[in-house]
Amino acid sequence: xxxxxxxxxxxxxxxxxxxxxxxxxxxxxxxxxxxxxxxxxxxxxxxxxxxxxxxxxxxxxxxxxxxxxxxxxxxxxxxxxxxxxxxxxxxxxxxxxxxxxxxxxxxxxxxxxxxxxxxxxxxxxxxxxxxxxxxxxxxxxxxxxxxxxxxxxxxxxxxxxxxxxxxxxxxxxxxxxxxxxxxxxxxxxxxxxxxxxxxxxxxxxxxxxxxxxxxxxxxxxxxxxxxxxxxxxxxxxxxxxxxxxxxxxxxxxxxxxxxxxxxxxxxxxxxxxxxxxxxxxxxxxxxxxxxxxxxxxxxxxxxxxxxxxxxxxxxxxxxxxxxxxxxxxxxxxxxxxxxxxxxxxxxxxxxxxxxxxxxxxxxxxxxxxxxxxxxxxxxxxxxxxxxxxxxxxxxxxxxxxxxxxxxxxxxxxxxxxxxxxxxxxxxxxxxxxxxxxxxxxxxxxxxxxxxxxxxxxxxxxxxxxxxxx
Amino acid sequence: xxxxxxxxxxxxxxxxxxxxxxxxxxxxxxxxxxxxxxxxxxxxxxxxxxxxxxxxxxxx
Numbered sequence: 001x002x003x004x005x006x007x008x009x010x011x012x013x014x015x016x017x018x019x020x021x022x023x024x025x026x027x028x029x030x031x032x033x034x035x036x037x038x039x040x041x042x043x044x045x046x047x048x049x050x051x052x053x054x055x056x057x058x059x060x061x062x063x064x065x066x067x068x069x070x071x072x073x074x075x076x077x078x079x080x081x082x083x084x085x086x087x088x089x090x091x092x093x094x095x096x097x098x099x100x101x102x103x104x105x106x107x108x109x110x111x112x113x114x115x116x117x118x119x120x121x122x123x124x125x126x127x128x129x130x131x132x133x134x135x136x137x138x139x140x141x142x143x144x145x146x147x148x149x150x151x152x153x154x155x156x157x158x159x160x161x162x163x164x165x166x167x168x169x170x171x172x173x174x175x176x177x178x179x180x181x182x183x184x185x186x187x188x189x190x191x192x193x194x195x196x197x198x199x200x201x202x203x204x205x206x207x208x209x210x211x212x213x214x215x216x217x218x219x220x221x222x223x224x225x226x227x228x229x230x231x232x233x234x235x236x237x238x239x240x241x242x243x244x245x246x247x248x249x250x251x252x253x254x255x256x257x258x259x260x261x262x263x264x265x266x267x268x269x270x271x272x273x274x275x276x277x278x279x280x281x282x283x284x285x286x287x288x289x290x291x292x293x294x295x296x297x298x299x300x301x302x303x304x305x306x307x308x309x310x311x312x313x314x315x316x317x318x319x320x321x322x323x324x325x326x327x328x329x330x331x332x333x334x335x336x337x338x339x340x341x342x343x344x345x346x347x348x349x350x351x352x353x354x355x356x357x358x359x360x361x362x363x364x365x366x367x368x369x370x371x372x373x374x375x376x377x378x379x380x381x382x383x384x385x386x387x388x389x390x391x392x393x394x395x396x397x398x399x400x401x402x403x404x405x406x407x408x409x410x411x412x413x414x415x416x417x418x419x420x421x422x423x424x425x426x427x428x429x430x431x432x433x434x435x436x437x438x439x440x441x442x443x444x445x446x447x448x449x450x451x452x453x454x455x456x457x458x459x460x461x462x463x464x465x466x467x468x469x
Numbered sequence: 470x471x472x473x474x475x476x477x478x479x480x481x482x483x484x485x486x487x488x489x490x491x492x493x494x495x496x497x498x499x500x501x502x503x504x505x506x507x508x509x510x511x512x513x514x515x516x517x518x519x520x521x522x523x524x525x526x527x528x529x
Binding site: 312316330333338364 | 491498501502508511512
């Protein structure tokens with residue numbers, strides 16, 4: 001692996017790019033040119049893109065450059081390229097969901113999050129690989145190949161926001177949007193060693209995003225740094241009266257606490273998730289203990305906290321997800337079952353056999369699990385726990401992928417809706433990233449980012465780059 | 470798993486085509502759904518309500 005070379009255009013973070021634009025040391029057109037060249041070389045190895053929108057992106061870069069030169073700077077994302085997971089609508093481009101089912105589905109308008117990014121001056125660079133409909137992957141029986149991990153292209157980059165993780169990690173674009181129903185922003189962040197945030201449920205509009213499970217779906221940013229994650233959240237957060245899950249909130253300026261450190265903060269460490277409920281790979285366990293030691297050295301108090309078992313959170317997530325997804329996919333599963341890849345078909349069909357009572361029962365128990373997490377967050381500012389229990393599997397090893405993919409502690413916070421962030425916590429002996437997750441109170445995403453920023457500064461993993469050129 | 474039961478459920482769900490073309494996938498799905506349902510400890514308190522609270526204009 002190599003250390004960071006922030007002078008190389010493709011490794012500029014959004015914050016660095018914005019400063020460089022203002023200082024005129026690089027222009028939006030020069031950055032876009034450098035990224036398009038890198039994409040041409042590396043994307044055949046990484047498959048991050050389903051559709052690169054190079055001409056439109058370059059035209060937008062020229063517009064941004066003219067605006068910035070004229071002093072009309074819209075903010076820190078002005079002129080910054082953003083990759084968009086291909087279940088999120090970008091006007092005029094297909095939203096395929098990485099599926100044969102929707103190959104000709106041209107979006108009539110931008111999703112709300114894309115519209116907000118454009119208002120912030122960001123540039124949509126293209127549509128990114130995903131697991132089919134954000135649930136079926138990694139698969140080789142789909143119209144597009146699966147994305148690959150820049151740390152080792154033989155390995156899975158995580159999913160379902162696979163292209164978002166691979167592209168950000170590989171320096172194809174600095175920031176991306178993903179979606180997270182059972183951990184699909186945080187999984188690629190974990191596998192690729194970057195930063196992925198599932199914001200509080202209701203903070204970010206889902207309108208214009210192809211749904212998987214209405215009460216579990218979230219949209220969130222994937223970035224290489226915590227600061228970039230905060231500015232992305234600043235751009236996309238906000239009440240949308242046409243999204244039934246959206247909540248009016250005053251939460252803003254999510255990066256305002258990034259420099260405050262963790263001195264005096266109380267952090268609850270959910271050890272039983274990875275020690276008892278779903279025993280983690282020993283290297284993951286060791287790195288999680290290191291995270292706790294680092295934060296303690298920075299002045300935080302670390303206490304062990306107990307929640308209901310991880311297996312119950314996961315079971316409830318599956319019942320709700322399968323039931324809600326079936327209500328979306330039933331017409332196509334009845335008429336076009338062969339147009340799904342096998343993994344998506346197998347993961348969506350169980351909803352056909354769920355009983356109404358199973359679904360309502362899961363939603364009733366869900367409220368009790370929410371209360372348990374709320375209780376813990378009355379005592380602690382933030383919770384710390386595992387994200388993935390194992391480093392990423394090989395893409396050609398379907399058996400190991402099937403075994404390790406569900407071994408994770410992300411679904412609890414889709415069930416409860418609390419903000420949760422996954423980021424790099426080290427490298428395993430295989431050279432693949434391992435990760436940690438921080439969880440906060442509702443609409444206190446800023447404090448989650450604060451703890452993540454303190455860890456990022458103290459641990460230094462952010463300086464590592466994948467050995468991919 | 471009882472194939473006759475699955476066949477009846479498949480008919481009720483309108484999945485005859487899927488069963489004909491992908492019988493293994495349909496059987497695996499039926500089995501998985503039974504396992505999923507067993508993973509939930511449904512509240513014994515009859516007054517325990519589902520999420521989200523049914524209060525107009527309020528999310529979480």
